[in-house]
Amino acid sequence: MVIIYFNNEQKEDLQFLQELSFEVGSKIVQVSIDFFKGNYNPKLLQNVSTKINLPQLKVERCVYALSYLFTESSKLSLSKSDFLESVDAISPTKEIEECLLESYQKNREEMRRILSEMSLKLPSIDSLQWRLDVQISSRRTSNEAKPVYLLKLKTSDNRTVWFQADYNELESMTNQLEIALKESKSQHYKRIKKYIK
Amino acid sequence: MELSKSNLNSLSLLKKIPKSVHQELLSLIFGVLLQQADETEIEKSQSLKQIDSTLLKEVFSGLITIVIQAIKNNLNAKSLAQFLKDTNAPTEFVGLLSTAYGKTFQKIKEIHLETTGFYLKKLIDINWRMDYIIKSNKIEQIDKPVYFIDLNLQKKDGQIEKLKFSCDTNQLQDLVTTLKDAVLAKKTLK
Numbered sequence: 001m002v003i004i005y006f007n008n009e010q011k012e013d014l015q016f017l018q019e020l021s022f023e024v025g026s027k028i029v030q031v032s033i034d035f036f037k038g039n040y041n042p043k044l045l046q047n048v049s050t051k052i053n054l055p056q057l058k059v060e061r062c063v064y065a066l067s068y069l070f071t072e073s074s075k076l077s078l079s080k081s082d083f084l085e086s087v088d089a090i091s092p093t094k095e096i097e098e099c100l101l102e103s104y105q106k107n108r109e110e111m112r113r114i115l116s117e118m119s120l121k122l123p124s125i126d127s128l129q130w131r132l133d134v135q136i137s138s139r140r141t142s143n144e145a146k147p148v149y150l151l152k153l154k155t156s157d158n159r160t161v162w163f164q165a166d167y168n169e170l171e172s173m174t175n176q177l178e179i180a181l182k183e184s185k186s187q188h189y190k191r192i193k194k195y196i197k
Numbered sequence: 198m199e200l201s202k203s204n205l206n207s208l209s210l211l212k213k214i215p216k217s218v219h220q221e222l223l224s225l226i227f228g229v230l231l232q233q234a235d236e237t238e239i240e241k242s243q244s245l246k247q248i249d250s251t252l253l254k255e256v257f258s259g260l261i262t263i264v265i266q267a268i269k270n271n272l273n274a275k276s277l278a279q280f281l282k283d284t285n286a287p288t289e290f291v292g293l294l295s296t297a298y299g300k301t302f303q304k305i306k307e308i309h310l311e312t313t314g315f316y317l318k319k320l321i322d323i324n325w326r327m328d329y330i331i332k333s334n335k336i337e338q339i340d341k342p343v344y345f346i347d348l349n350l351q352k353k354d355g356q357i358e359k360l361k362f363s364c365d366t367n368q369l370q371d372l373v374t375t376l377k378d379a380v381l382a383k384k385t386l387k
Contacts, residue, residue, distance in 0.1 A: 074336075075335065075336050075337055076337050076338070077337065077338045112336060115335045115336040116333075116335070116336050116339065118335050119333040119334075119335045119336055120333055120334075121363060122345065122361060122362060122363040123362055123363070124362060124363045124364050124365075124368065125346075125362045125363075125364045125368055125372065128372055128375050128376075130375065130376075130379040132379065132382045132383060132386070134386075147383055147386065149379060149383075150317070151320070153360070153362075155362050161318075161350075161360055162317050162318070163317050163318040163319065163320055163348075163350050163360075164317045164318070164319055164320070165319065165320035166319075167380070167383050169319075169320050169321065170320070170376065170379060170380055170383075171380050172323070173320065173323045173348075173376065174373065174376040174377055174379075174380055176323050176325060177323070177325065177346075177369065177372060177373050177376065178373055180325040180327060180344055180346075180369065181366070181369050181370060181373055183327050184327065184342050184366050189327075189329070189342070192329060193329065193340070196329070196331060196340070197340070
């Protein structure tokens with residue numbers, strides 16, 4: 001059972017949620033979700049703060065604290081009960097609590113996707129294109145017929161690499177990668193997967 | 198095979214070089230082509246030193262060009278001899294040259310011509326590694342396998358560049374399918 005803990009500052013920031021109407025509360029929750037996704041809407045925030053007659057800064061800090069809640073719960077993939085228990089610490093109204101839970105469940109997958117994009121990773125492969133040519137002659141040699149593969153590899157960091165390979169190398173590369181692929185179906189891998197879970 | 202006028206001229210210039218030096222001249226030329234000797238050999242040889250340097254230069258460069266052109270055009274020793282007979286080269290020299298050529302042209306071809314052609318980086322080796330991702334500081338419970346692939350590419354001057362990238366199981370599957378198609382294409386060619 002994993003629960004998220006708010007520090008005292010955050011608890012203070014989220015204090016006024018207890019007194020909010022559902023309408024206003026849900027708007028704040030929505031702003032927090034959008035903030036996490038990178039769509040910060042200051043105008044909406046301004047409207048809300050004037051409506052409930054509180055300084056904008058206070059509402060902003062509430063949004064940050066709620067974002068923290070969503071970030072951590074998505075990161076840990078919190079179950080419904082764990083999420084509700086964490087939210088309990090700031091004791092919001094029943095309606096707001098439900099609103100939070102619903103937003104969390106609805107957006108969890110997308111938030112996890114965004115988090116994994118932000119994670120440490122090597123550039124991944126975008127595409128590999130190939131072309132088979134026969135090298136006939138060049139400035140220094142003529143009268144040959146050597147098959148040669150031209151390859152273009154694109155990676156996710158927008159790098160494009162051109163290279164050539166002869167048939168033997170390409171075949172050995174293919175064999176090696178096939179072996180690599182088989183590993184994901186091997187007993188050893190299945191055992192480790194089971195053990196880690 | 199086409200040769201420029203000045204190259205052909207160098208053959209007739211051979212007459213000005215004493216016959217006794219011909220063999221040494223040939224050893225020098227083939228030594229340079231096989232990368233076993235360089236022009237400093239001229240200083241070491243008493244007989245070569247005595248030849249007028251302009252003359253020597255012209256003959257030397259002419260002969261080297263002839264040999265390289267012959268290799269480029271895939272001539273064997275016989276065809277080279279035939280070609281040279283049609284020019285005004287001294288007969289004995291032609292014999293010596295074709296013999297030396299016959300013995301060494303494969304090696305010279307390997308050393309010079311197949312490695313200085315224009316080409317892109319060449320794939321020489323591949324390494325791979327499979328990991329299982331558990332968690333990161335941004336997200337936990339990832340539980341997915343990932344592959345790291347490392348290609349070794351060799352440039353024209355022999356330098357090796359490493360190309361690294363990662364992929365998940367689906368991307369690797371696509372990659373393997375693409376490569377299999379490529380390999381199959383060659384099989385249907387021959």
